[in-house]
Amino acid sequence: MEIKVPSVGESVYEALVGKWLKKNGEAVRKDEPVCEIETDKITMEIDAGADGVLTIMVPEGATVKIGSVIGIIEAGTGDRGPGTGKGKEVPPLSPAVRKIAQELGIKPETVHGSGRGGRVTVDDLLTAGTRDLTAGTGDRGPGTGKGGEVPKDAAVKSGEAAAVGGKQKEFAFEPVPGPRSPVPAAERVTRSPMTPIRKRIAERLLVARQQTAMLTTFNEADLGRVMELRKKYKEHFQKKHGVSLGFMSFFVKACVEALKEYPAVNGSIEGDDIVFHHYYHIGIAIGAEKGLVVPVLRDADRLSFAEIETTIAGFAEKTKANRLELSDLQGGTFTISNGGVYGSLLSTPILNPPQSGVLGMHAVQERPVVRDGQIVIRPMMYLALSYDHRIIDGREAVGFLKKVKEYVEEPEELFLEG
Numbered sequence: 001m002e003i004k005v006p007s008v009g010e011s012v013y014e015a016l017v018g019k020w021l022k023k024n025g026e027a028v029r030k031d032e033p034v035c036e037i038e039t040d041k042i043t044m045e046i047d048a049g050a051d052g053v054l055t056i057m058v059p060e061g062a063t064v065k066i067g068s069v070i071g072i073i074e075a076g077t078g079d080r081g082p083g084t085g086k087g088k089e090v091p092p093l094s095p096a097v098r099k100i101a102q103e104l105g106i107k108p109e110t111v112h113g114s115g116r117g118g119r120v121t122v123d124d125l126l127t128a129g130t131r132d133l134t135a136g137t138g139d140r141g142p143g144t145g146k147g148g149e150v151p152k153d154a155a156v157k158s159g160e161a162a163a164v165g166g167k168q169k170e171f172a173f174e175p176v177p178g179p180r181s182p183v184p185a186a187e188r189v190t191r192s193p194m195t196p197i198r199k200r201i202a203e204r205l206l207v208a209r210q211q212t213a214m215l216t217t218f219n220e221a222d223l224g225r226v227m228e229l230r231k232k233y234k235e236h237f238q239k240k241h242g243v244s245l246g247f248m249s250f251f252v253k254a255c256v257e258a259l260k261e262y263p264a265v266n267g268s269i270e271g272d273d274i275v276f277h278h279y280y281h282i283g284i285a286i287g288a289e290k291g292l293v294v295p296v297l298r299d300a301d302r303l304s305f306a307e308i309e310t311t312i313a314g315f316a317e318k319t320k321a322n323r324l325e326l327s328d329l330q331g332g333t334f335t336i337s338n339g340g341v342y343g344s345l346l347s348t349p350i351l352n353p354p355q356s357g358v359l360g361m362h363a364v365q366e367r368p369v370v371r372d373g374q375i376v377i378r379p380m381m382y383l384a385l386s387y388d389h390r391i392i393d394g395r396e397a398v399g400f401l402k403k404v405k406e407y408v409e410e411p412e413e414l415f416l417e418g
Contacts, residue, residue, distance in 0.1 A: 029051050030051050222409050281299070345365065
């Protein structure tokens with residue numbers, strides 16, 4: 001059975017073979033992930049279509065066209081290793097190890113590997129090289145004569161006391177430093193090609209900077225009431241809906257209500273036209289191993305708190321398992337990014353074209369603030385709204401962010417309706 005690169009969207013024509021999750025010649029089972037591929041939009045896993053033995057046709061790091069055959073699954077038990085016959089499988093060598101082995105004249109197969117899976121590392125080679133240099137030649141030690149005999153003046157050179165003019169004189173012994181191990185260039189600088197996703201992220205960031213008039217406005221919100229509601233209803237919410245009540249659902253609801261009042265923030269520019277969207281597809285930025293992805297909560301205005309939290313949790317699981325589909329990432333009209341989960345106190349979020357607005361959430365920090373003429377300690381969060389100034393005026397941007405602040409500071413109405 002052939003393993004082919006699946007089609008993941010009309011605009012995707014090629015993919016990178018990112019990682020083989022099974023080895024060549026290894027047994028696989030139907031529906032078991034065998035390979036991870038990357039496109040300029042998503043990373044996804046390819047499952048085995050049948051039980052059998054995997055034969056890898058395309059190595060990791062190769063770029064292939066959609067529909068290309070990258071492997072074959074044949075009937076069998078898979079008890080053989082790649083290219084080893086009945087012998088022990090030799091772990092693959094990194095380019096740095098191969099280069100250094102060639103420079104030092106060492107055969108890697110003769111070196112005991114201390115790396116993962118018995119792989120030979122750079123340190124293993126350098127240790128082996130130093131051992132070979134200090135071992136001397138033949139079966140005699142350094143500084144010995146023929147047949148291992150010690151020369152007559154060896155006592156003087158050994159640092160022992162020698163008689164000179166009837167007096168005992170101690171000769172200090174200074175060991176001759178051995179040859180220094182070369183520092184391989186591969187350890188000082190490494191180079192790796194950009195993945196398709198990283199290339200796409202770079203391109204979109206440049207577009208956002210070069211083709212929009214991006215500006216950012218800031219505010220801060222007191223999350224005391226939100227935290228009180230979460231504490232009061234969290235256990236009941238978890239039991240009833242099977243998901244935790246987080247901050248994000250409050251901000252999604254607050255943004256939807258604010259977008260209704262400031263529709264330009266939910267719009268976009270197409271040519272010479274301003275397109276106003278009368279629906280609310282909210283993108284939720286999620287950090288993944290390969291880069292940031294932004295799956296979309298569709299019709300967020302129609303979702304309850306529980307549905308929002310459940311959908312976001314599902315996106316997080318799909319992202320972790322490389323199961324996001326292209327349809328999950330398309331059609332957003334506004335984005336929310338929570339840098340606070342990484343500890344960010346304040347940042348400037350960047351637009352996700354063609355969207356015209358993105359809200360940045362940050363870490364909650366207890367700070368002194370003035371309430372009714374008194375200094376009190378409150379859980380505060382800085383908020384940032386980046387917006388395209390071509391379509392959104394400063395008045396609208398500031399008004400939108402102020403509305404979000406008001407909704408999260410007095411969330412009871414949102415929570416009861418949701």
